[in-house]
Amino acid sequence: NAGVTQTPKFRVLKTGQSMTLLCAQDMNHEYMYWYRQDPGMGLRLIHYSVGEGTTAKGEVPDGYNVSRLKKQNFLLGLESAAPSQTSVYFCASSAGTSGGRGELFFGEGSRLTVL
């Protein structure tokens, strides 16, 4: 089973460049999320989506945009990369059943370095 797949896995950007991270899930999950993981900070929610065509801001949304045009895909965009966006990015999905079951399925992460 593929589960949650993120591309690319590694990327180096220069300040001011743009890029898009792609997340794809094959579990027919309603909810999808983008987190960033930084040393000493744990995981922080950037944006999330509760269904196709919807997006919402998380804890640290500034400098990022997202789109959910298809249920299985969730794209994270950086329009003008900054060194502060150097991080490991994780995509996750969940079934979105009621009651906050909270079982998220994570991709393997995308390591982004902004010089």
Add this chain to the structure above:
Amino acid sequence: GNSVTQMEGPVTLSEEAFLTINCTYTATGYPSLFWYVQYPGEGLQLLLKATKADDKGSNKGFEATYRKETTSFHLEKGSVQVSDSAVYFCALSDGGSEKLVFGKGMKLTVNP
């Protein structure tokens, strides 16, 4: 808002040692509580969960009990193995949302 505070480590133990990782939370309402584990080079995966007070979650020899009176969800394992070396995250979700709030994570290294 909701938050999770956990031991940050890093912690190094010898194989077969006893493990406790403390986790306390602040939340309104009745959150569900989780422990996630991240093995080297991988994404996070659910280790165990508890959805109401006094529930005990368990998996792979790990267990944690939802203590509402002390707002805690400490993770324990009686005898750790080298294969338990990983980063452990405590997390919570509120009753009506699938969004999780994570603690900062604790890196555990188990030596043979």
